[in-house]
Amino acid sequence: MQYTSQNTLLYVENLSVAYGDKTIIKDINIVEKDTVRDGSVTGQVIAVVGRSGTGKSTFFRALTGLVKPTTGKVLIADTTTDSIDDAKEVHEGDIGFVDQKYTLFRNKTVYEALQFALRNKEMSKEEKDKQILTYLKDWGLEKAKDQYPCELSGGQRQRTAIIEQIFCSGHYMVLDEPFSGLDVGNIQDVKNAFKLITESHEFNTIIYSTHDIELAVELADSIYVIGYPEIDGKKMPYGSIVKHIDMKALGIAWKEFGLEHLDIVKQIKEVMLQS
Amino acid sequence: MKNILTPFEKINKNTKLFISLGWVFVVVLTWYLSSMGERHLFPSPQQVFQGLAELYNEGLVVHIGSSLLLCFSAIIIAIIISLIFSYLSTIPLVQPVAKALSKLRYLPLTGITFYLAILISDARTMQIWVLVVFMSTYLTTSLLSMVNSIPQEEFDHARSLGCNRWEVLWEVVVKGRIDYVIDVIRQNLAIVWMMLVTVESILVAAGGLGFLIKNSDKFMNHGRIIALQIVILVVGLLIDFVLDYLRKGFFRYSKI
Ligand SMILES: Nc1ncnc2c1ncn2[C@@H]1O[C@H](COP(=O)(O)OP(=O)(O)O)[C@@H](O)[C@H]1O
Numbered sequence: 017m018q019y020t021s022q023n024t025l026l027y028v029e030n031l032s033v034a035y036g037d038k039t040i041i042k043d044i045n046i047v048e049k050d051t052v053r054d055g056s057v058t059g060q061v062i063a064v065v066g067r068s069g070t071g072k073s074t075f076f077r078a079l080t081g082l083v084k085p086t087t088g089k090v091l092i093a094d095t096t097t098d099s100i101d102d103a104k105e106v107h108e109g110d111i112g113f114v115d116q117k118y119t120l121f122r123n124k125t126v127y128e129a130l131q132f133a134l135r136n137k138e139m140s141k142e143e144k145d146k147q148i149l150t151y152l153k154d155w156g157l158e159k160a161k162d163q164y165p166c167e168l169s170g171g172q173r174q175r176t177a178i179i180e181q182i183f184c185s186g187h188y189m190v191l192d193e194p195f196s197g198l199d200v201g202n203i204q205d206v207k208n209a210f211k212l213i214t215e216s217h218e219f220n221t222i223i224y225s226t227h228d229i230e231l232a233v234e235l236a237d238s239i240y241v242i243g244y245p246e247i248d249g250k251k252m253p254y255g256s257i258v259k260h261i262d263m264k265a266l267g268i269a270w271k272e273f274g275l276e277h278l279d280i281v282k283q284i285k286e287v288m289l290q291s
Numbered sequence: 292m293k294n295i296l297t298p299f300e301k302i303n304k305n306t307k308l309f310i311s312l313g314w315v316f317v318v319v320l321t322w323y324l325s326s327m328g329e330r331h332l333f334p335s336p337q338q339v340f341q342g343l344a345e346l347y348n349e350g351l352v353v354h355i356g357s358s359l360l361l362c363f364s365a366i367i368i369a370i371i372i373s374l375i376f377s378y379l380s381t382i383p384l385v386q387p388v389a390k391a392l393s394k395l396r397y398l399p400l401t402g403i404t405f406y407l408a409i410l411i412s413d414a415r416t417m418q419i420w421v422l423v424v425f426m427s428t429y430l431t432t433s434l435l436s437m438v439n440s441i442p443q444e445e446f447d448h449a450r451s452l453g454c455n456r457w458e459v460l461w462e463v464v465v466k467g468r469i470d471y472v473i474d475v476i477r478q479n480l481a482i483v484w485m486m487l488v489t490v491e492s493i494l495v496a497a498g499g500l501g502f503l504i505k506n507s508d509k510f511m512n513h514g515r516i517i518a519l520q521i522v523i524l525v526v527g528l529l530i531d532f533v534l535d536y537l538r539k540g541f542f543r544y545s546k547i
Pocket residue numbers: 035040066067068069070071072073074075
């Protein structure tokens with residue numbers, strides 16, 4: 017498949033996060049560019065896989081600006097300026113974040129929560145109302161409009177959390193374990209959501225973690241494996257990127273899951289077991 | 292029948308009702324039996340009813356009203372003070388003050404009464420403030436633990452939606468936990484209710500249930516004392532019930 021890489025959308029340099037004396041992640045470097053394909057709007061889908069406790073959540077918290085990096089920096093494209101090459105350091109709220117538990121405001125109904133997410137947008141009340149109702153319909157949440165989080169199913173909560181972030185943040189969205197604890201139907205819903213997001217704007221970028229390697233390989237066009245790196249034959253106590261697979265360069269991104277994909281799954285599993 | 296003796300056994304509604312009635316019967320029976328004979332431990336039910344009638348004629352309702360008024364005035368002032376400190380405890384500068392306030396619950400009552408007596412001359416005002424000082428420490432303790440038990444994810448969620456820190460405080464802690472505040476009041480009410488009676492009987496003042504107890508003590512009137520205890524228990528339980536009802540009624544999302 018033909019594609020070109022253009023402006024840098026995500027630039028992570030030398031990132032490390034430590035809690036007190038304990039380094040959780042270190043030496044993380046990532047460059048992700050805008051993928052452009054003729055005849056279609058192509059967002060970016062980036063998967064992060066790794067065993068539990070290797071620091072995926074911590075990495076995501078740093079990526080979204082929720083925790084300050086101990087060293088290094090995270091830059092994203094500044095889409096508010098005219099110049100296309102402007103970058104800015106990430107700040108909380110710039111990147112949407114849906115956590116593993118699909119946390120919502122416990123005292124807001126789905127409708128109220130979405131209204132809150134739109135609070136800073138310069139739109140009339142009617143426009144906001146219309147936008148919310150459209151999304152509720154498209155995402156199958158019409159019936160849940162006036163329900164509180166404690167009255168929603170896991171899948172409904174997750175969809176609400178995703179719409180909130182679409183409304184509020186720019187082109188980036190980080191999802192921590194979006195496929196865990198969902199049934200077959202919900203998993204399909206999330207896949208469709210990914211598609212909706214990436215097809216709606218060229219810059220839209222989804223970054224997600226998963227324990228399901230097949231789902232990483234099937235959906236992502238770029239995969240990072242986080243594990244404990246080995247330096248001079250010694251295993252380090254912190255997480256870092258131990259392998260990067262560029263599905264685009266391999267020519268198997270945006271394709272039906274096939275034998276080539278299976279091979280990648282096998283490779284990733286081997287790396288994960290070793291690190 | 293064997294089921295009701297098995298741990299963790301689920302039983303149906305009728306059996307539940309049957310068990311409750313059984314226990315009520317046991318209590319009443321014990322009461323009757325223990326109030327028979329010469330050296331009885333409890334006054335007989337007749338004596339208690341008589342005591343209740345006497346109390347009613349002496350203006351029991353007014354006294355209950357007086358106690359409730361004292362209780363509510365104190366709760367309102369105390370909850371405002373405790374809420375301010377607990378909410379602001381999220382600010383590093385204020386946190387030690389809030390923690391210290393919560394630690395003051397180990398102070399003895401007498402010391403506080405002594406200093407308040409110097410400051411305040413009016414007996415009623417003094418009663419209120421003794422209760423306020425006490426309750427604030429307990430309420431602050433509960434509210435602080437409420438604030439501390441909010442999961443990090445909820446703060447992160449608000450921040451990821453572009454809330455600044457003050458908005459996070461407002462949305463997650465203040466607005467998001469109002470129902471908890473009612474529950475905190477409810478849980479501390481038992482302490483307050485107990486203290487209230489003590490405070491009323493320590494200070495000579497404008498009546499109230501504590502005053503009635505003190506009065507009954509003097510006459511060694513057993514019937515009256517038990518009748519009063521029952522009244523105090525029932526009123527306390529009623530407030531408890533009303534608060535829980537309000538919380539569930541006003542806040543549909545409240546599942547504590
Ligand atoms: N706030 C924190 N303070 C101290 N250690 C933490 C904190 N958060 C996470 N950790 C530690 O960081 C490591 C990585 O955790 P996490 O990022 O949740 O990994 P993953 O998401 O890959 O399971 C774990 O060993 C965990 O104990």
